Amino acid sequence: MKDKEINSIRKMIEYIDKSLTYTNGYTYEMFENDTKTQDATIFNISQICELVKNISNETRKQYDNIEWRMISGLRNRIIHDYVGII
Secondary structure, three states: OOHHHHHHHHHHHHHHHHHHHHHOOOOHHHHHOOHHHHHHHHHHHHHHHHHHHHOOHHHHHHOOOOOHHHHHHHHHHHHHOHHHHO
16 A cells, blocks of 8 residues: 555544544434534545545455445535535
8 A cells, every 4th residue: 555545544534533523422403403513524524535536446446345436426426516415
């Protein structure tokens, strides 16, 4: 694994941790009514999705239990249809 790939995975983990911290203890209704938390969480998820581009095909094959295409598709949905994702 190259340094860029390792750094991307580390960054993804940071974004996941942040999102979990922001939403810890939230119900869907709480999240739905808190636009600040929505914005922060959606930003973090979009960053994770963007970083997937740095994951090699070799690594993707090694971790084929991860839905890499779904993650990439989510990025496109967030970027192109931000209003419709909540």
